[in-house]
Amino acid sequence: MTRVQVGSHAPDFKLPGLVGKEEDAKEIALSDYRGCWVVLYFYPLDFTFVCPTEITGFNKAYKEFKKLNAEILGVRIDSFFSHKAWRDHGLGTLEYPLLSDLTKEAARAYSVLLEEKGYALRGTFIIDPDGILRFMLVHDDGVGRSVKETLRVLAALQTGANCPVEWQPGEATL
Numbered sequence: 381m382t383r384v385q386v387g388s389h390a391p392d393f394k395l396p397g398l399v400g401k402e403e404d405a406k407e408i409a410l411s412d413y414r415g416c417w418v419v420l421y422f423y424p425l426d427f428t429f430v431c432p433t434e435i436t437g438f439n440k441a442y443k444e445f446k447k448l449n450a451e452i453l454g455v456r457i458d459s460f461f462s463h464k465a466w467r468d469h470g471l472g473t474l475e476y477p478l479l480s481d482l483t484k485e486a487a488r489a490y491s492v493l494l495e496e497k498g499y500a501l502r503g504t505f506i507i508d509p510d511g512i513l514r515f516m517l518v519h520d521d522g523v524g525r526s527v528k529e530t531l532r533v534l535a536a537l538q539t540g541a542n543c544p545v546e547w548q549p550g551e552a553t554l
Contacts, residue, residue: 384491390420390505390513391489395455397477398463405460408453408477411511417450417538418507419530422492422500424521425456432471434502435478437527442475448534449509452476457484457499492518506534 384391396405410418421438423431438445438452445452453476456463460480467473479486481500487493492503504525506515514537517525536543541553 384489384505384513384516386513386516388513389511390418390507391486392511393481393486393489395479395481395486396460397453397479398460398467398474399477400475401473403464405480406477408479410453410507413451413453413507414511415509417448417509417534418453418505419445419450419534420453420455420490420505420507421525422455422487422490422503424499424502425458427462427466430522430524431456434524434527435471435474437524438476439474441527441531444531445534448531448538450534453479455479455481455486455500457481457487457493490516504530506530506537508537 392410394407394409397408399406423434425431435454458480459482463478463480481487484493487500490503492500494501501518501521502525503518505513508514515533535549536547539553543553
């Protein structure tokens with residue numbers, strides 16, 4: 381198996397997704413998003429404590445990602461029906477798809493799967509419009525990621541320049 385690496389083509393996948401208020405699953409492939417930036421994130425478990433804060437955090441920032449020509453895809457090793465139940469009983473409708481990776485193939489391809497536990501670590505991946513992986517961050521399941529930092533890194537990548545520590549959009553690059 382090829383190991384996922386920044387600078388390489390992001391592994392493609394086709395997964396059933398929960399989209400908005402739709403009642404039926406929609407097949408979504410990463411390749412459907414060529415031509416725009418993609419923020420792909422994996423999260424460990426539906427119906428937990430940290431995960432909904434991230435999911436709704438990305439949802440609240442959705443318009444900011446859209447301004448940067450980026451789409452968001454959330455992935456979990458749960459069924460479409462689990463995502464749908466969560467949407468209908470607490471999570472609410474999202475602006476972006478939640479994808480079901482029951483086969484765990486996408487989680488394996490992105491090296492975030494904890495085989496012994498049967499779920500994924502928190503992984504955030506930024507993929508450019510040509511399908512090249514430009515950023516990846518994988519960390520323990522007990523700590524939520526920063527949506528603001530993901531936006532900052534996306535904006536920095538889009539400059540095409542070197543950005544110093546703590547760089548913020550609008551500041552000079554190197």
